[in-house]
Amino acid sequence: METTEQMLARRRLELSHEAAVRVGGSLDVRRTAQDLADVLVPTLGDLAGVELAQAVFDGTDPPRGLGGGDLHLRHAALAPATVGPLTGIDLGDELPPVPDSPLLRGLQQGITVTLGRDELTAMLGDPELVELLLPQSFRWVMLAPLWARGFLLGDVTVWRIDRSDPFTQEDADLLTEVASRAALALDNARRYTREHRAAVALQERMLPPATTDTPAAETAGAYLPAGDGVDIGGDWFDALALPSLRVALVIGDVVGHGMHASAGMGRLRAAIQTLADLELEPEEVLTRIADLVNRLAAEAPPAEQDGIGATCLYAVYDPVTGRCTMASAGHPPPVVIRPDGTVHIVAISPGAPLTVGGMPYETTTIDIEPGSILALYTDGLMERDSRDLDDALRRLTTRLAVSSGPEADLVDVGQALLADLAVQPRRDDMALLLARTRSIPKEATALWEFRADPAVVAEARKQTARQLTAWGLQDLVFATELIVSELVTNAVRYAGGPVGLRLLRHDVLVCEVTDPSNTQPRLRRARTTDEGGRGLFLVAQLTSRWGCRYGRNGKTIWAEQPIDNSL
CATH class of the missing domain: 3.60.40.10 (PPM-type phosphatase domain)
Incomplete structure (x- = not known):
């Protein structure tokens, strides 16, 4: 009994099943392309390659134009991977433009193309392109487009080098079916790449x-x-x-x-x-x-x-x-x-x-x-x-x-x-x-505590001026005395004691006044007839920033002044 056709039919069925199982298991474009090339060898040919448009790697939409070189294809996968490059194009390299022809137009319109060595060599016409793109000893080649959702993503190529039998129509139909399924998997990977890159860009910007x-x-x-x-x-x-x-x-x-x-x-x-x-x-x-x-x-x-x-x-x-x-x-x-x-x-x-x-x-x-x-x-x-x-x-x-x-x-x-x-x-x-x-050295800090008495305001100014002079910050003495006077006066008048005063010196001079009250200090606009209400306004004008924070036993009003380290 002649069983050759039955064996071929069974191999094609197994190839179709293997392609459905293996291709599409990853959302990585290169891995999906390699899975596609691997399932085609050795059942359909001795060598298989996948070429994809650069837009597929980028996650963008491929161009819709037709003609030689319009797709800007890159060599994405080769099987078996152990054989190394058989042409002048390595994995990841961009394919040069090829001459326009009816066969190329048919491929770009979704038709699987089968060619012999002589026919393909004549179509290319340029000996340099032949040497760059074609394996030296191939006999037959079959190319199928990778179409998905209206976009031509690239093509898959199967070469027969050691076999003398040409590709049949059944082979072309099988490759068309496998390429159609693989194109959807590649398009899913392309769209995932686009969404993933957008999310990464959003994340990194935030x-x-x-x-x-x-x-x-x-x-x-x-x-x-x-x-x-x-x-x-x-x-x-x-x-x-x-x-x-x-x-x-x-x-x-x-x-x-x-x-x-x-x-x-x-x-x-x-x-x-x-x-x-x-x-x-x-x-x-x-x-x-x-x-x-x-x-x-x-x-x-x-x-x-x-x-x-x-x-x-x-x-x-x-x-x-x-x-x-x-x-x-x-x-x-x-x-x-x-x-x-x-x-x-x-x-x-x-x-x-x-x-x-x-x-x-x-x-x-x-x-x-x-x-x-x-x-x-x-x-x-x-x-x-x-x-x-x-x-x-x-x-x-x-x-x-x-x-x-x-x-x-x-x-x-x-x-x-x-x-x-x-x-x-x-x-x-x-x-x-x-x-x-890091730590702030003790010599860069100064701390005092005063009772709730208006008489301590003068003492607070005196201690502040003495400490700033010791730090070599004489230029900030006048402004800091005003800040300390206003903040300590408000604490004594409205909050009671004890009143804490702390100075911190680094790249800025920090002045802090602590009191036992939780009343929120507010900056307001005093009228010309008002006798008070300008203290925090003066503090705001004399400092680069100021604010208030609350603790378990009161609040701390702080104010910062820049220090000119060039002096």
Whole structure:
């Protein structure tokens, strides 16, 4: 019995099934192209290649024009991959334009083309093109277009080098079917590339500068988006300079992936920046952000409400006291790497994620030695190593301890750590914020406490002038005396005692007056007949900025003046 046709039919059926299973399992353009080339060899030919338009790699729409060279094709895949380049075109190279011809027009209009060596050589016409594009010993070639959703994405080419039998119509029909399915998979990968790049661009635009340099700390942030076909998430970090030389460190992770997560991250980051300017305590910041998340969930369609949420860690470091106060909303604990290389995982009590409203958050305060590195991170750095989070945290701390020396560059440390973790497929975003803490020397601070008596105003001015003279800031004595006089007078008159006065010197001169009252100071416009009400106006005119923050036992009014370090 003649079984050749039956064997060929069975092989074609197996090829069609294998192509349906293997091609399209990835949203990476190059991997999808390679899967397509691999399934065609050796069933249909000895060599297979895939050429795609540059727009497919970029995620944009390919051109619709016809004619030689209009598609700007690039060599995307070759099978078997072990044979190496058989032509002058390597993987990733751009194909040169070819002469226009009826066969080329037919290919670009969706027709699978079968050619012999002599016919294809005559069509090219140019010996240099023949040497550049064609394998030296091929006998037959079959080309099928990759059409999807009205766009010509490229073509797939199958060569027969060792076989003498030409391609049949059944072969052409089979390649057309496989190419049609593969084109949809490639177009899905192209559209994913476009959406992923847009989300990454949005995410990166919303993130702060990678590095900051403040009196409180030197910081470096690193971010790595998800890969392997996973939409980008909503991880973010922030380092916010606060009054009185302090710094706020923020790390967060929005639930979900895609543009919605990036947009949600942007809204939360903007809200936290606003709350940080109000100088609220960390637990109060998280409470208000949780209320915002619940409002966003209430505004969302019912089907999306369960997917709105976030975790966040908010910390404030004071370089004068060397203390860091932090609160967590379901976020992993920070890690402190001391100057001697020892590592300490902060025993912070994580509150409920920001999805759950109405729950209190607990504040943790720790002392941090100057020169230590405070590491804040998202769970993407741990989930990659192990399903055991405790074990993953130990591995993370070990890596931080090894790479974070006293003289180590924080940017290099963050990039090296993410590069080490990026070897495996990334199923989640990874964000890392490193802060090397600093301290304000005692000789750059001055503190006094006065009773609630109008007579102490003159003493406060006298102490201020004496301290500024000792610091070599004689040019600021007159303005600072006026500021101290107005603030201390208001505290004595309206708040009672004791009244605290503190001066801080760094790149700015900070003047702080503390009193036991929680009354909000307000800047108002005094009328010409008013005898008072101009104190805060004078303070505002004499300083670069001023404000008020509240503590557990009163408030502190602060004012900053720039110091001309060139003098």
